[in-house]
Amino acid sequence: xRLLLIEDDxxxxxxxxxxxxxxxxTVDWARDGREAQLALATTAYELxxxxxxxxxxxxxxxxxxxxxxxxxxxxxxxxxxxxxxxRIRGLDAGADDYLVKPFALAELNARIRxxxxxxxxxxxxxxxxxxxxVDPASQRVMQDGVEIQLSPRxxxxxxxxxxxxxxxxxxxxxxxxxYGWNQEVESNAVEVHIHNLRKKLGENLIKTxxxxxxxxxxxxx
Numbered sequence: 705x706r707l708l709l710i711e712d713d714x715x716x717x718x719x720x721x722x723x724x725x726x727x728x729x730t731v732d733w734a735r736d737g738r739e740a741q742l743a744l745a746t747t748a749y750e751l752x753x754x755x756x757x758x759x760x761x762x763x764x765x766x767x768x769x770x771x772x773x774x775x776x777x778x779x780x781x782x783x784x785x786x787x788x789x790x791r792i793r794g795l796d797a798g799a800d801d802y803l804v805k806p807f808a809l810a811e812l813n814a815r816i817r818x819x820x821x822x823x824x825x826x827x828x829x830x831x832x833x834x835x836x837x838v839d840p841a842s843q844r845v846m847q848d849g850v851e852i853q854l855s856p857r858x859x860x861x862x863x864x865x866x867x868x869x870x871x872x873x874x875x876x877x878x879x880x881x882x883y884g885w886n887q888e889v890e891s892n893a894v895e896v897h898i899h900n901l902r903k904k905l906g907e908n909l910i911k912t913x914x915x916x917x918x919x920x921x922x923x924x925x
Contacts, residue, residue, distance in 0.1 A: 705750040705820060705864070706730040706881045710740040710766065711782070712758050716805075720753065720782075723809040724816070728843055728856055728863075730884045737761025744770055748880065749777055751819055753812075756783040756794065764797050771798035778819040782807070817841055824867045831866045833920065836905065838863060845905075852904050857882055861897050865910060865920045874917035894918075 707729050711717040717733055724731045732747065734740040737758040744752070744766075752770075756763035767779060778801075781794045786804040794802055800822075801815055817840060821827060831838045837846045843859045845852045854862065864881050865873060875894045883889050898910055898918055911919045 705860070706732070706747070706884070707816070708740070708743055708747070708749045708752045709733045710735075710737075710752065710758065710763065711755045712736060713755070719809070720812070723813065724753075727813050727816075728840070728860055729816075730860070730882060730887075732884050735759075737763065737766050740766050741769065744775065744777075748877075750823070750881075751816060752777055752779045753816070754779055754781050754799070756781060756785055756790075764793065767794070767797045767799060778823050780812075780815060780819060782812070813841075820867075826867075831863065833866055833869065833909075834923075836909070838866060847905060854901070854904065855897075857893075858897050858901055858904075861894070862901060862905075865918060869920050870922040872913040872917040872919040877917065 707724060709717060709720055709724070709731050711720065711733070712735050717735070721731045721733050732743055734743050738760045741761065754763050754767060758766070763781065763783070770777070770779070779799045780801045780803060781799045782803050782805065783790070784805045791802050800819055803812060803815060817829070821829070829839065829841060831840065835848050840863050843854070843856065845854050845859065845862070860882060861878055864878065878894045879889050882893070901910060909920060911921065913919050
């Protein structure tokens with residue numbers, strides 16, 4: 705999943721970026737409100753982690769502008785402002801959750817997983833598709849009771865396709881989910897990952913929709 709981190713504290717941002725990356729997410733990091741606005745206007749994200757005390761444009765202004773444009777991406781506010789009034793102001797501006805600094809990275813990851821489940825209409829922590837089950841938290845994949853070893857990017861593509869079951873995702877869309885701002889897109893990377901997934905999980909799970917992209921059917925393979 706591609707996430708946007710909006711945080712001006714370099715030390716904290718480094719830690720969050722590394723932690724979210726280890727959890728299997730692709731992270732873009734904006735360090736002020738204006739940079740965040742540009743990122744949100746040009747890139748589709750699955751979730752936004754937003755600090756309130758930002759230079760150039762406050763986090764609340766970024767959030768209000770996002771909601772005014774009809775963008776309903778889940779937003780988790782991450783801030784040192786812990787008064788009741790601050791929490792109410794953030795939630796009323798359109799935030800989906802609120803985490804006060806200092807915090808444990810494990811809790812941040814758990815809250816992100818919960819918001820992503822809600823965004824995709826899923827309540828259970830494990831994604832099930834026929835005889836296939838995937839736990840995004842542990843990146844554990846089981847098929848017919850047997851654990852299947854996937855690389856982090858193979859797992860990321862599989863989760864993305866399963867979360868959008870019934871919808872064809874283009875190569876460009878999958879590349880956006882895999883590669884952040886500072887990462888070079890490898891030639892034919894998506895095709896290679898899809899090929900490997902088919903070898904490990906069977907040819908019938910992921911369908912190629914010619915001229916459109918790749919799809920996992922709602923009813924499974």
